[in-house]
Amino acid sequence: MISVKPKKNLGQHFLKDSAIASRIADTLDAFAPLPILEVGPGTGMLTQFLLSKGRNLTVVEIDRESIAYLKEYFPSLNGNILQQNFLTLDVAEYYDGPFCVIGNYPYNISTQIFFKVLENK
Incomplete structure (x- = not known):
């Protein structure tokens, strides 16, 4: 069984509330x-619900x-x-x-993620 602990240097915080x-x-x-x-799916709390949507899902x-x-x-x-680091991902390569x-x-990169998404709009 694999155990994952949040890493502060990556700004990780794992979602625990399934609701x-x-x-x-x-x-x-x-x-x-x-x-x-x-x-940043971490331990997949959100991932499990995204998979249940039956759509094409890729995680970074x-x-x-x-x-x-x-x-x-x-x-x-x-x-x-x-x-990969999402901030260096060439999104056009996949979509x-x-x-x-x-x-x-x-938390430490949420603004950067937002701007990266806007770049690929």
Whole structure:
């Protein structure tokens, strides 16, 4: 069993409340059937609800421990896990049309993530 602890140097904070995660995932219903890009899935609390939407889901995670955890607990994600810093990701390499970006963003880079998303609008 893999255990993942939040890393302060990555600004990690793991969402633990499944009711909140479910509500966050439900916000994407208005944008169906667009593919979903989740930034910083951590231990997958939000991921599990996004997978239940039945849409194309790709996750971007920089932390190797989190990636190992996601691969073990969410095998359907294999092939859709990008081990990378979202801020350096060439989004156009993966999406040539509209897509949704979602995540329980690390506090220390939330503004940077917002501007990165606007760049790829």
